[in-house]
Amino acid sequence: MTEQMIQAQTVSATYPVQTLNVALHERSYPIFIGSDLSLTEYLLPYVHGRQVMIVSNTVVAPLYLERYVDVLQGAGKTVAQCILPDGESFKTLDSVNLIFDALMQQRFNRDCLVLAVGGGVVGDMAGFAAASFQRGVEFIQVPTTLLSQVDSSVGGKTGVNHPLGKNMIGAFKQPKLVLADMSLLSTLPDRELSAGLAEVIKYALIGDLEFLDWLEVNIDDLVARDPVLLAEAVFRSCQHKARIVAADEHEQGERALLNLGHTFGHAIESFMGYGAWLHGEAVAVGMLMAADLSARLGWVSSLDVSRIRKLLLDAKLPVTVPDIGSDDFLSLMGQDKKVLDGQLRLVLLRKMGQGVITRDFDLQLLMQTLQNKNPGLEAV
């Protein structure tokens, strides 16, 4: 891409750009949220070193990498690429080692930058590599899925899976910058867009009733990928996550709210075999189960659960629990890492728009929830 084309593109960008500052003291960083973001304006000023290692995957790289390479090389940077295989099954220490190999083979030094262009898997691995290479080099994230825009952009969690458990190996690593560009979502498969919307809905459920109303009004346009509405949804989601993470960077307390639907969801993912359901799909059903249990506890109404069910349906997300026996389900939940010292803590809804982390539920009621395969369909 020539300099002229880059300029043309900058001039033609008519979408508003929102900036969200993630406040983490000396590790604070901005998230720029918009569509067709100018790389000269929003990326280059944050690239301090001379050497840039772009980490991406075989699906994203052919679609988007050329533009990044051209702009960076045009600015005099030394650019190398490490293109990993696509998919959660490759989120391993071996894949991260391929990034180390690339960094070492190119003789990259401590002042280099790792630039992740991809979804959550790419971001998690590139971030862990950046945290560990020479005990820490700079890291910038360009998330290319809605899920990673609202989830991995904030929080600094990076890492890989172990054969015996997900996300078991990693580091907390804050990026210097996140570029959330809605134009990158145009190539995203429908299912993945919906999976991202599940996490967006999560932020509304745990902390923002007004956002829930907004989502209900706009869900059809969000599914149709209206870039301005998507940007707004990403902004508000990241804002919520940033507030929670700033209060609890290393996940001691409030941050666990972000796991709404995840304990149920992990059990579903695990039962179905990882990859059969997308993470966001499992979280969607998991949130509905959490709402179901909250209704049985009298914290929300059956109508509230139905309301969540409808929003998930409108977002083209699954709302039916797979056919897992309740004992098996409980045992699968027990493998979840959120089980500390044998005490199962769940994130439930204290009321609509207010999540709560609690051990305060009757096992009997939990079993009823596990037996209900269509939460929100009938009153409990």
Add this chain to the structure above:
Amino acid sequence: MTEQMIQAQTVSATYPVQTLNVALHERSYPIFIGSDLSLTEYLLPYVHGRQVMIVSNTVVAPLYLERYVDVLQGAGKTVAQCILPDGESFKTLDSVNLIFDALMQQRFNRDCLVLAVGGGVVGDMAGFAAASFQRGVEFIQVPTTLLSQVDSSVGGKTGVNHPLGKNMIGAFKQPKLVLADMSLLSTLPDRELSAGLAEVIKYALIGDLEFLDWLEVNIDDLVARDPVLLAEAVFRSCQHKARIVAADEHEQGERALLNLGHTFGHAIESFMGYGAWLHGEAVAVGMLMAADLSARLGWVSSLDVSRIRKLLLDAKLPVTVPDIGSDDFLSLMGQDKKVLDGQLRLVLLRKMGQGVITRDFDLQLLMQTLQNKNPGLEAV
């Protein structure tokens, strides 16, 4: 070991115990330095979780592990072991992965503790595993070599080697506690004791002329492993390192002083093939070369260099530079990671007892130093 025996041992401990607090704000921790340290008194109060993974190697484990296992199990802890092969060549991501495997197979959770019992290689890998497992669990270090007592105990540098470079992958991870027990040095080979003394001498050279005098007076007894004198040398070394690290935790400036002799030393290690010379041996000769160059710059006298040479000799350390052509030597130094943007920075002696990080030297003089195979033997 029975409770009675443990008590008997506690009672019989007649050596003084010194405490050094490494001040790093919320990551501050104590180093207890003594001989035959009581584990009930100095270890158990720092073991908060229920699960303890002892990481050691095949040489150290049969000598020392039983005592740790017994005391921890006696206190009701769940203890597992991960015994790694011995040696720098096993300081790899694959070895760290064995620690992850052990932690996952034992279903260890986020509240577990990784206890390293071994030298620097074990400590580096166990520390990196503790930094990365579930994005960070607690870590305690029991260094069993003099080198690791004075070097790895302070600073939080952990990690592994990459086939293309040493210590290229890792994390900064502060332990909760370090136990520096001189009784563990009784089984240390002579060469390794001397290699540790090289690092002790380093602290004197870069920042403590009075300590240099003390070392010259006591070097024979140190070589003879007098536990009280060894403990004092460890205390003063750790004190120096702690002060420097507290001022510069992530190695931006002053901390580079700790690399006195290391750029020359790495070149020697690399030329000889890693493992042929011990790290401390290479550092000893490297320090002597740094002193030689400092003398050529007029910063120290030829007599000063001879004085260092004698102390190294008394510590049973090598003082002769291997037969490496000066061009080869320079090229080997150029591969050192301390080369930033093509500018070679060295740690030299501004005067005796005062290290300095500098680019301010004539390449001509450096070449003379590289050609002198017996620094300190004749006046320059």
